[in-house]
Amino acid sequence: MQAVSLSRRSALLGALGGAGALAFGSATAAAHPLRKPHIAVATNEPWGTYHVEPLLAEIASRRWRLTQLVPDLDGVDPETGVDVSTPGRFRHPDLLVLTGAGEWPVSCALRFPLSPLAASSLAYLGPERAPLARTVRRRLRTVTSSSRAEAKAFGGYLGVGRGRVRVVGSPQTDSLPRRAPEPDLVLVVTSVTRSDTGGNAPGTELLLAAAERLAAAGKRILVGLHPREDRSLWERYEISEEPTVTASAKAEAAIGIPGTVFPLITAVGTPVVGCVDAALSVPDYLLSVCSSTIGDPGEAVAAVESAALPDQRIITDAVGPVGGSAARLLDAWEGALFFRREPFHDRQHVGSEQFA
Secondary structure, eight states, X not given: OOXXXXXXXXXXXXXXXXXXXXXXXXXXXXXXXXXXXXEEEEOSSTTOOTTTGGGHHHHHHHTOEEEEEOSOSTTSOTTOOSEEEOGGGOOOOSEXXXXXXXXXXXXXXXXXXXSOEEEEOSSOOOSSOOTTHHHHGGGEEEEEESSHHHHXXXXXXXXXXXXXXXXXXXXXXXXXXXXXXXXXXXXXXXXOOOGGGTOOOTTHHHHHHHHHHHHHTTOEEEEEOOTTSOGGGGTTSEEOSSOHHHHGGGOSXXXXXXXXHHHHHHHHTOOEEEEOOTTOOOOHHHHHTEEEEESSGGGHHHHHHTOOOOOHHHHHHHHOEESSHHHHHHHHHHHHHTTOOOOOOOOOOOTTOEEO
């Protein structure tokens, strides 16, 4: 889940430096076509570089540069392979990509008023209109999403029509694992519970209790940790060293708080059960890929044992095109860089890619 309420507001505003920042640098409107572009990304989870990591191979193959803008370096995972910088140390981006319209990405857009903007949904956002979206909407040169279903939610979030959102697929599906389920193995998919990065995710207590019921019923629990999750909550179980999508190939079923990885897990071929708290707002397309949802831990065992994949059309609508997604995303950014304005329309099928 990408939309969070930042608890470090002072750090964000301090990183921008005040009104004079609007004139920072001598930004040009676009990269010169003979020079490799330098892309900056600003996300609703300012210190979370994991949404950008699946793009690094394609970025390198094009010899582009990509930097994620962060309020400070203290909150960045030291093992990340993503280049990071505070805005004050960054001259100007050839293209600034916003993955949401939260406080931090919008502040970065105001910091670099002459840089062209793109909006790309790299993690799910609810369909509710973002209050700050109007600040950047007119500057957007391209808007991308992973799937038709996500495009509807992202368009509503930004306040743009679904027809303006280009469907490119999720870079995380460019190398899906081959499914080989192990008997009685259940993948528990966590969300965010660390209070310093957005507060407890509704449903965490339900998921913890559901995991206990499953373990008591003889299921082997494998935990797929969200990158910002509190690891100590789950140390009683085996914690996967692999990314959650990769780990899902070994599970008979997955259970968790519905989030970005849910459609991707179904693309692998593993059914998912959603733990839904009354305080949790989840886009309909994430619920649609669930075999079932539970609101009581006592329902967990039966739901997991009977879990099945939804209709293939539902999976395709939620996942989008599989294969070549990182390349399609960067093609869209390249069009924004060099003023190749293409008519915004729903591109669910591009070239010869395969679907989930």
